């Protein structure tokens with residue numbers, strides 16, 4: 001009978017069930033007490049010699065305890081950082097190695113072109129595996145003949161076989177474009193043969209070519225898939241270096257089509273520039289003298305060329321100037337001079353990029369050609385740069401053959417612009433004054 005209410009030792013917020021639970025907890029703690037004391041005693045008895053040894057050791061060191069602990073903590077942290085650094089370095093090395101391997105592969109691929117490809121990719125019976133890893137584009141039967149008396153080269157496009165299907169129906173509409181590099185003044189095309197992967201063309205094209213020009217030229221045969229409503233797709237191409245052909249008889253052979261060359265060796269003209277460097281003053285003077293045989297970009301067969309002079313430091317865009325625009329000409333004369341402040345330390349790390357552009361009043365300006373000189377340049381351009389550096393204070397002028405902008409951009413990819421120090425100072429000053 002719950003008539004008499006027992007005085008509770010707990011606050012009135014707790015009801016009977018809470019109280020019961022609480023009592024059981026307190027009971028538990030009471031009973032558990034001996035257990036903890038036993039474990040404490042156990043650890044005391046087993047750890048005492050080691051602990052006393054450490055205590056003795058710590059007492060012998062003439063430093064306060066907290067200082068010793070701090071030294072140990074710092075040491076541990078140092079070891080941890082070292083381990084982390086080693087790990088990161090190992091990872092980076094692995095990545096670099098991968099990149100290097102990739103680059104080597106690319107170089108190897110570059111080396112394998114023209115005649116070498118022909119020799120390697122000849123469809124031998126034992127060679128079936130080689131082709132299987134590569135994308136099959138098909139093969140082309142062509143002929144070459146040179147008539148020295150008439151200075152006439154005849155390229156025959158006979159037939160193609162097992163061409164790659166470019167259209168949805170599993171077929172292609174092939175035709176072949178033929179021209180001679182680097183002249184490229186005449187481009188010929190066969191007729192289009194609809195829906196076939198084994199077209200028979202039997203067409204011949206003649207090109208006027210002197211014997212000396214013949215030995216420096218390349219015959220280019222490009223097989224395209226015709227599309228009525230969209231851009232024609234290239235199936236593959238052949239490039240035959242004419243210096244390596246035996247002209248004593250008509251040459252006729254099958255060759256596997258190769259992947260189309262990324263950059264067309266076309267004639268983009270030449271540019272003459274003068275360079276002068278004065279190390280004591282830290283001044284680099286670039287004079288854009290003239291250009292010739294530029295590519296025509298506008299209707300009417302002319303262009304409106306101007307030249308951009310750009311400096312790059314550590315492959316970053318740095319300083320930029322440009323010449324005036326010369327209207328309607330492919331052989332502009334500028335004789336315009338640009339002087340830049342470049343210290344002797346900076347000139348070792350910079351590249352000079354010269355690009356020719358066609359000005360258009362309405363549409364975007366088009367790049368017509370490009371070169372770069374500097375520590376990362378090669379051949380003629382590197383020679384000119386080295387001549388300038390080894391002849392301080394003396395202007396050195398030289399002609400350069402223009403390359404395509406894509407080609408230069410891929411050999412010298414430039415990162416974003418370097419912030420101009422004067423601008424940085426201005427903004428910080430503005431921030432301070434605020």
Ligand SMILES: [Ca+2]
Nearest residue numbers: 167173226227
């Ligand atoms: Ca087609």
Ligand SMILES: [Ca+2]
Nearest residue numbers: 298304359360
């Ligand atoms: Ca123009």
